[in-house]
Amino acid sequence: MLTDHFSELENLRLEKMEQLRQMGIEPYPTRSYKNSNNADAIKAFEAREAAGEPEGLKLTLAGRLRAIRNMGKLSFAHIEDRSGRIQLFMRINELGQEKLDQFVRFFDLGDFIEATGTMVRTKRGEVTLQVEDFRMLSKALYQLPAAKDEVVDGEIVRHAALTDPETRYRQRYVDLAVNPEVREIFRIRTGIIKALREFLDERGFQEVETPILQPIYGGAAAKPFTTYHNQLHQQLFLRVSFELYLKRLLVGGLDRVYEIGRDFRNEGVSFKHNPEFTQLEFYMAYADYNTIMEMTEQMVSQVAQRVLGTMVIEYEGHKINLTPPWNRMQMRQGLIDHAGIDIQEYPTAEGLADIMKARQIPFKPGTPRGKLINTLMETYLEPVMIQPTFLYDYPRDISPLAKAKPEDPNTVERFEGYIGGVELCNAFTELNDPLDQEKRFLELGRAYAEDDEERNPMDEDFLRALAYGMPPAGGFGIGVDRFVMMLTGQHTLREVILFPPLREEDNAAPEAAE
RNA sequence: GGGCGCGUAGCUCAAUGGUAGAGCAGCGGCCUUUUAAGCCGUUGGUUCAGGGUUCGAGCCCCUGCGCGCUCACCA
Structure with a gap:
């Protein structure tokens, strides 16, 4: 039972709750008669003041008790709802001794209260509800972490705020509250x-x-989560991308499609990686990666403008300007400029591996050329792509779903958008040649070891769809969580995911049956 | 998975190997315009868990658990 582990403080609140019930007062009433939110109440009162008629605005407000200041024959309190805080002013004059005592004795920080009264401005100038009646809406048995806000020169300074990351993520409701x-x-x-x-x-x-x-995952080189459908007797995978399904829709005539949803990758967790993350992918027929590049900078900057009211953001100490046009850096030229390596002079993995060894850049032996280039990119290019930058023209062998450049079969029309040195989005001119696509899948199968979990199984139905004809198209994917992280100036994805993954709390539980 | 760090009251934090403390929250009292309200008094601890060293462990050692940072992994 919940109450079995109650502390002294919690039992005290439990007793208050039970006493209310004994007095015929329901501590969890079914309905509230709140008829304004707190912010609107303040606005309405100020409007009446401006019109010279402040008296007589009677309202019923409600919210969570966030501050209480009892002063004998009167009490002040602040309640909070989604719109903000408002002060309650309770005097013995309006309420009488018994009712005021009820507030002092039975109401605690964290409880939800409904109060009916008249809007006034106090001597100190705060717009306040002078309470004529109130009632409990919901009794809180646990106390919220104590935090007090002090206003110093107009800035709010919070004292003893909840900061412990484990508690904040595990009990996000408390964090939010x-x-x-x-x-x-x-x-x-x-x-x-x-x-x-x-x-x-x-x-x-x-x-x-x-x-x-x-039944078959694909669209990204990622390790999947697996699950099982009992009635179908079939192993299923949680998707690692939307790509192959959305392109089937291009075949079906849905020329402009998008999906916003969750992808799942069974891989390491870091400030920029989460096992489940929100992805936006869109596909646009009759477009190529140049079209998509322009659309991307439009989209990102306009979203920032709409949501933040500015295209200039602060991220990891950098002032970042999202206004188009963004920087454009060709992969080969970027590596020549920043690494002094012309990848065209190293057509084999072995040649690149030698130069990387000479520069003491770690890599796993047997890594294919495209992945080595990617490592070079991460080493030399990522750190310089602080301002929004499109890195474009990728090696063919790490881009099995992208179309090659007409003049260079080893390079594909692909770009990634970087902000603050972090990859934000990925896009390319989509490969729509079914035979070339099949070849790429086969090449990929050979590049990975038999037991490599990143090895994608061949999706025969996807090839079948392409064989019916897919219009030329540009495709795009953006990590929405990363985007939110950048626009809100957070250092880690966990701060923009409501319930980030944590290990199980109760490890005393018996081993789950496998 | 590796390395490093952290875990003390509800919250934020103290405590040379020698009686576990403070502020806030809570509880009791005073207080009719407060806003980190104030004043007086006061309760509250499996110091993450288990083992070890020691006359004596919150502190030192070992193991485990959890969290954080970092590396690896990550189109």
């Missing part, structure tokens, strides 16, 4: 996703949903 800036991050997150949708909707894109449980 006491840390308004955390609520703000997730308000922005919602705004970003909404703005992304609007951007695509305005351009005639159709939003779709494709399978998360897939």
